[in-house]
Each structure stands twice: as C-alpha cells, then as structure tokens.
Amino acid sequence: MKGRTVVCTTQSEAEAALVAGLLEAEGLSPTIERSPLRSVFPVPIAFFGQLRVTVPDEEADDATRLLRRFETVPSSGPKVVPLHDDLAPLEAAIGYRFRDRGPLEQALTHRSRAHEDGTGPESTNESLEFLGDAVLGFVIADLVFEEYPQSDEGQKSKIKASLVSYTALARVAESIALGQHLRLGRGEEKTGGRHKPVLLADACEALIAAVYLDGGLAAARALILRLLAPLLEETRARGLAVAGAGDFKSSLQEYLQARRQSPPAYRIVEQSGPDHDKVFTVDVAAAGKVLAQASGRSRKEAEQQAARRALEALRDGSVDFDDAARR
Incomplete structure (x- = not known):
C-alpha cells in the first residue's frame, strides 16, 4: 500500500x-485527515485536535515546492506550512489577538473564493455578516441609549443608523486596511473587490462576529468602540444635530432649490445579492449631470448615501452647475 506524506x-x-x-x-x-481525538463537547473537532493535509509520497516534493510559494517550509522537510501568519498585521491593527484563527479566516473569505475552492457556502463570511450585524446593532443601540437618554426613539434610531451604515463600516474597514486581507476569487479580484465599499462593510461585520465568537461579547464591544472611535467622536461633537443630519436627501433638495436648480433624481443602477440580503446601488442626478453614486442594504439607505456624497461634491466644488446648465 502506498504511503502518504503530511504537508500541512x-x-x-x-x-x-x-x-x-x-x-x-x-x-x-490531497486528503484532509482529522485527528482521532474525540470530545464529549458539541464543538468542532478542530478545536481539540489537528487537521492534516496529506498527499501520496510521490507527490510530496511537488506539493512542498508549491506551498513554498506561500510560506517557507522548515528545512527538516515537508511537515508544517503555516499560511495564516499573514494575519498578524490585521490582529495588530484591530488590537485583538485570536485564540483560534478559524473564525477570522472565515470572516475574510468571500463567497467567490469559496466557490473556486469548492469549500461550500458554510466556509464564507455570509453567516458571520448576519451575526456581526446583530452584535454591532446591539452594542451601538446600548451606547446610544446610555449617551442620549433625553432623545426620542426617532432621534436614537437616526444616530444609530449613522454609525452602523454601510458607509460607516466601509470607512472603518479602510482604516484597518481590511481589504488587503480579503480572500477573494479570481473574478472578484480582477474587478477591484478589495476596494468595493459593500464587500468591505460586509467583511467588517463578519470580523466583529469573529471576535465575538472567539472572545465573547466584552471583546466584541471593545473592538467596536475602538474601531468606531473616530465616528463616535464626530457624533458626540455634533450632539443631537446628527439626528437631523441623517436626512441628506432633504438637505440636497434644499441646497439645489436655493440655487434654482431642478430637484434631484435618484435611479437604481444595480441590485445584487440574495433576496434576504439585497444590496442596492443608486445614483443621483441634477441639471442633467450625475452627482454621485452609493450603495446600501435598502434603496432608502443607498439614496441617502448618494445624497450625502452629492452634497460633499457640491460643497467642495467638484460639480459646477453653471457649466452643466450651459451644456
């Protein structure tokens, strides 16, 4: 019987x-072999034993050469190939060290990569996004409840929405260079997936869930408050004014009316994702010119974020309506 060599x-x-x-x-x-170690606890065996990737003895040299492209193999021979050390910079950026990096790896794995690897939907970050969204929402709701006791429910909801929006989460993801660590399929990689706000926001939610699973609610709360610190300071500086500032569509319409321009027009340019987790991409135009584009989990959120970006473009001079009118 032919033998097999452990390469990882x-x-x-x-x-x-x-x-x-x-x-x-x-x-x-290759074959993935599980440790024979058994446990009475209802958790995956990987928590207690080792997983070994083996190949036939005659393929060992080829496998070792291939894996050396990703990580140096110890000189003693093909034994262990630690591919996950590249996650240390991300752990440093978020200020949290994982006891088990399995949830972290899953949080970084987009469905395009899982499809190519044939690992199935259970290995993607989609289920972690769902959990992370719930943990984030709870932590921010608790924070808003404590810090704005005199505001009404509507004001609290708007403050919370400004902190957990796709735009806010994409900003957080960019601040920790999360896109550099995403595990994408070749197609998504070629289309700039590492810089797509929606993918970044989803991965940020999944990252929160990974910390929650690894370290519990206290660790997840500490992470959220640490990552959202700049946004939280902005919100505190504005106070309850942020509740009104959340209505960017009204602000844009008032801005245009004051300059005798036509009202803004919103258009859905793309819908993606499953029915239970749609992502809408919307652009906003005025005076025959597209002012901005943004994405969100609902048409309303996408329109609000597009209006916000349009206001920023108008105020910093990126758009000149006089030129647009002459055209």
Missing part, C-alpha cells in the same frame, strides 16, 4: 481547505 497540519478548517484547494488546482491528490 493545522487546527483551522478554512486553512486545511485552502491548502487542499491549492494542491488540487495543480493536479495533485
């Missing part, structure tokens, strides 16, 4: 699947 050992399901996918893509025959 890990406790991460995602990493084992990634290594196996890389080897299969090169025509090799």
Whole structure:
C-alpha cells in the first residue's frame, strides 16, 4: 500500500481547505485527515485536535515546492506550512489577538473564493455578516441609549443608523486596511473587490462576529468602540444635530432649490445579492449631470448615501452647475 506524506497540519478548517484547494488546482491528490481525538463537547473537532493535509509520497516534493510559494517550509522537510501568519498585521491593527484563527479566516473569505475552492457556502463570511450585524446593532443601540437618554426613539434610531451604515463600516474597514486581507476569487479580484465599499462593510461585520465568537461579547464591544472611535467622536461633537443630519436627501433638495436648480433624481443602477440580503446601488442626478453614486442594504439607505456624497461634491466644488446648465 502506498504511503502518504503530511504537508500541512493545522487546527483551522478554512486553512486545511485552502491548502487542499491549492494542491488540487495543480493536479495533485490531497486528503484532509482529522485527528482521532474525540470530545464529549458539541464543538468542532478542530478545536481539540489537528487537521492534516496529506498527499501520496510521490507527490510530496511537488506539493512542498508549491506551498513554498506561500510560506517557507522548515528545512527538516515537508511537515508544517503555516499560511495564516499573514494575519498578524490585521490582529495588530484591530488590537485583538485570536485564540483560534478559524473564525477570522472565515470572516475574510468571500463567497467567490469559496466557490473556486469548492469549500461550500458554510466556509464564507455570509453567516458571520448576519451575526456581526446583530452584535454591532446591539452594542451601538446600548451606547446610544446610555449617551442620549433625553432623545426620542426617532432621534436614537437616526444616530444609530449613522454609525452602523454601510458607509460607516466601509470607512472603518479602510482604516484597518481590511481589504488587503480579503480572500477573494479570481473574478472578484480582477474587478477591484478589495476596494468595493459593500464587500468591505460586509467583511467588517463578519470580523466583529469573529471576535465575538472567539472572545465573547466584552471583546466584541471593545473592538467596536475602538474601531468606531473616530465616528463616535464626530457624533458626540455634533450632539443631537446628527439626528437631523441623517436626512441628506432633504438637505440636497434644499441646497439645489436655493440655487434654482431642478430637484434631484435618484435611479437604481444595480441590485445584487440574495433576496434576504439585497444590496442596492443608486445614483443621483441634477441639471442633467450625475452627482454621485452609493450603495446600501435598502434603496432608502443607498439614496441617502448618494445624497450625502452629492452634497460633499457640491460643497467642495467638484460639480459646477453653471457649466452643466450651459451644456
């Protein structure tokens, strides 16, 4: 019977699947073997034992050469290939060190990558987005409740919405260079997925969920307050004025009316995602010119963010209505 050589050992399901996918893509025959260790606790075996990626002995040299492209293999031979050390800079950026990097790896894995690797939807960050959205919403709602006790429900809701919007989360993701760590399929990579606000916002929610699963609610709350600190300071500086400032559509219409321009017109240019998690991309135009474009989880949110960007463009001089009118 032919033997097999271990080329990678890990406790991460995602990493084992990634290594196996890389080897299969090169025509090799990897197998993921689980530790025989058993547990009475209802958690994945990877928490307690090792996962080993093996190949037939005759493929060991080829597998080792392939994996060296991603990480240096110890000189003693093909034993362990630690692919996840590249996540250390991200841990430093968020101020949190994972005890188990499995949830973190999943939080960074877009469905386009999972589709190519053949690991299935359970290995993508979509379910973590759902959990992260709930954890984020709870933490921010609790914060708003404590800091704005005199405001009414509508004001509280608008303050919360300004802090958990796609735009806010994309800003947070950019501040920690989250896009550099996303695990994307080749198609998504080619279309600039690392810089798409929607993908960044989704990954930010998934990251929050990963910290929650690894360290609990206290760790997740500390992370949220740390990452959103600049936005929170902006909100505190404006006070309850932020509740009114959230209606960017009204502000844009007033701005245009004051300059005798036609009202803004909004148009959906794209819808993506499953029915339960749609993403809308909307542009806003006036005087025959598109002023801005933005995305959101609802048409209303996308329109509000497009109006906000349009106001910014008008106020900083990026748009000249006199020129537009002459055309």
